[in-house]
């Protein structure tokens with residue numbers, strides 16, 4: 001039984017991802033009103049070894065020697081992983097011992113305000129920072145930061161990180177009606193995103209209960225309005241996959257074409273996208289729906305996740 005690693009769990013963004021939790025529940029620099037992990041009980045910006053990096057490395061080594069390699073090793077879990085001052089050591093160890101497995105870091109990016117801290121994750125392959133606020137007012141309302149976090153330094157840290165980091169940045173923006181969906185914040189977010197220049201932007205909204213009661217998700221139409229206003233090409237809605245009306249390019253004939261393809265032989269999402277001439281993102285969205293309806297069955301093999309008919 002491992003204490004600090006969990007999964008592998010299937011993820012649309014990271015395929016089969018082995019999670020690594022670097023802090024104890026719930027230690028974070030923010031106390032977001034929508035957090036699915038509950039209220040932040042340790043609100044801090046102090047970096048220390050909340051969990052021993054050596055213990056994590058031992059667990060990872062044991063897991064990876066006895067199990068098939070996951071698609072990603074992902075720093076995520078019950079708080080902000082960059083609060084652990086040993087994150088750089090753990091990444092370095094993975095890079096020297098298990099270099100073939102890509103590393104992903106899910107972070108709220110608030111500690112990017114320090115250039116030395118940013119350096120510790122520069123050798124990751126994929127970073128998924130979050131950004132919900134374009135103004136300090138919205139930041140305080142939705143993210144409720146620790147007093148040491150300065151909004152302008154946090155934004156500047158994200159921009160600086162983009163210039164230093166050679167891997168992919170998937171920026172997640174969470175939209176919550178009444179907290180950050182006012183016109184002032186939406187326009188300010190657009191300006192900041194233009195400066196960060198992420199590889200992809202993922203728009204999310206409430207899927208599960210948050211910390212505060214009576215929170216409401218943004219409607220699909222509202223998210224579409226924001227996408228139209230921003231005008232970015234590299235943006236997608238990632239919330240509420242289970243509903244066909246929420247898949248931006250859902251088409252019944254695509255679903256049928258995928259079913260026809262996997263009925264002949266098991267395929268990965270990449271195989272299907274090549275066979276059908278569609279983007280892998282579109283294929284993955286349709287696969288999620290088919291998997292939810294139990295019309296296809298995923299199976300993890302050496303070359304990736306293969307889908308077939310049950």
Ligand code: SF4
Nearest residue numbers: 028030032035079108
């Ligand atoms: S940054 Fe992430 S973990 Fe921290 S409170 Fe916000 S949603 Fe929760």
